[in-house]
Amino acid sequence: MADGAIRGESARRWRGWLRRRRRLVVVVVLVVVLVLAAAGAGWWWAARGPSEPLCLGLYRSDVAPVLEAPTGIVTVDDSPQDADGYWICGINGSNGQILNVHITSHVDGLGGWDGMSAQDSRASIPGAVTTRPPGTDATVIAWTAGGDAAAAWFEADSAVIISTQTMDDDRLAQQAVVPIMGTLISRAPTLLDRAGYRTEPRPTPKSTSTPTPTPSPEPEPEPAPETTP
Numbered sequence: 001m002a003d004g005a006i007r008g009e010s011a012r013r014w015r016g017w018l019r020r021r022r023r024l025v026v027v028v029v030l031v032v033v034l035v036l037a038a039a040g041a042g043w044w045w046a047a048r049g050p051s052e053p054l055c056l057g058l059y060r061s062d063v064a065p066v067l068e069a070p071t072g073i074v075t076v077d078d079s080p081q082d083a084d085g086y087w088i089c090g091i092n093g094s095n096g097q098i099l100n101v102h103i104t105s106h107v108d109g110l111g112g113w114d115g116m117s118a119q120d121s122r123a124s125i126p127g128a129v130t131t132r133p134p135g136t137d138a139t140v141i142a143w144t145a146g147g148d149a150a151a152a153w154f155e156a157d158s159a160v161i162i163s164t165q166t167m168d169d170d171r172l173a174q175q176a177v178v179p180i181m182g183t184l185i186s187r188a189p190t191l192l193d194r195a196g197y198r199t200e201p202r203p204t205p206k207s208t209s210t211p212t213p214t215p216s217p218e219p220e221p222e223p224a225p226e227t228t229p
Contacts, residue, residue, distance in 0.1 A: 055089035055101040056080075057190040058183065065179035066164060067093025080195035085109075087195055090165070098165040099180075105197035107159045119154045133185050140188075142181040144170065149177035153188035157199040160188040 050073045052059050063070055074090040077083040086104045093099065104110065112121035119139060123130050128143035138155040147170050150163035162184050167173055192198040 050091075054091055055191075056103075056194045057187050058091070058101070062183040062187065063091055063093070063099055066099055066176045067091060067095060067097050069094040080197060085197065087197075097167060100161075100163050100165050101191070102159075102161040102163070103191055103195045103197055104160075105158050105195075105199055107154060107157050110159060110161075118159070119152075122152055129181075136189070138188070140181065140185055142177050142184075144173040144177050147173055149173040149180055151177065151181040151184040153184050155188075155192070155199075158192055158197050160184060160191050 049060075049070045054060075054063065054070055054073060055075075060070060070091050071094050072092040074092065076088050080087040080103060085106045086102070086109060089101045089103075091099045091101070102110075107118055110118035112118045114121070114124075116124065119141070122128060122141045122143060125143040125145055128141055130139060130141050132139055136155070138153050140151060140153050142149075142151040144150075147168040148164045149167070149172075150161060153160040162180050164173065164176055164180075167176070189198075
């Protein structure tokens with residue numbers, strides 16, 4: 001009788017241990033599944049990257065020559081309307097490079113040097129290239145300096161600048177400046193419109209000089225009539 005009681009108690013303990021073991025296995029499996037799902041979601045996000053358009057108006061094909069693949073977006077202000085006329089947006093790349101987009105409706109706030117305007121200062125950088133996109137009132141300037149590349153769109157009191165950051169490589173900057181300039185020319189009008197930073201062209205000042213009056217021609221004297229003898 002005592003042996004049967006002992007065997008029954010042992011069986012109950014065995015069954016209890018199995019139930020606890022099964023619960024532990026189920027918990028471990030659930031944890032592993034959740035971890036793998038989270039890792040998969042992170043990989044999927046890293047592969048997919050931020051949603052388009054990037055920084056109001058750029059696309060993966062625009063930034064690929066410089067960044068390879070965009071991995072993140074950083075902005076100082078959430079929207080241009082919160083930025084008081086000067087909005088900055090940065091795009092991080094899978095190759096470690098950073099592309100900055102500056103949009104402003106106060107071009108004078110960009111600053112210049114040697115008493116020059118912001119536009120003239122950029123145009124004076126050695127090796128800078130200046131062009132006028134057809135059908136626009138804008139001036140585009142592209143340059144490299146200090147191992148970085150940049151291009152600027154100047155239109156009335158507005159400007160868009162796309163530039164690399166901490167590239168620190170003159171050779172890479174020379175390779176990047178051409179696609180950056182092309183992206184700027186194709187996307188700057190959209191960026192200004194979506195930011196609400198487009199400004200009207202400055203009016204041409206009217207001339208205040210007094211026009212010189214044109215003298216009236218004097219009438220020719222009529223010939224005297226001939227007398228008959």
